[in-house]
Amino acid sequence: MTTESPRWFKSSYSNNxxxxxxxxxxxxxxxxxxxxxxxKHPTGPALTL
Numbered sequence: 616m617t618t619e620s621p622r623w624f625k626s627s628y629s630n631n632x633x634x635x636x637x638x639x640x641x642x643x644x645x646x647x648x649x650x651x652x653x654x655k656h657p658t659g660p661a662l663t664l
Contacts, residue, residue, distance in 0.1 A: 619641065619642060619645050619646075621639030621641065621642055621650055621661075622639055622641045623637040623638070623639050623652070623657070624637060624638055624639070624640065625637045625654055629654070633654075633655050635654040635655075636651050636652065636653060636654060637651070637652050637653075637654050637657070638650070638651050639651075639661075648663045648664065649663070649664050650662070650663050650664075651663075651664060
């Protein structure tokens with residue numbers, strides 16, 4: 616079992632318009648999932664793909 620924490624990333628193409636998502640792609644290899652969350656609500660729920 617891995618205890619790796621998500622490292623959230625927002626694209627450098629996003630501006631401060633507030634309509635961005637953040638991804639934690641570092642979990643793809645170890646867990647086989649990529650969490651995605653709303654950058655306006657970082658403490659809110661994340662969608663796992």
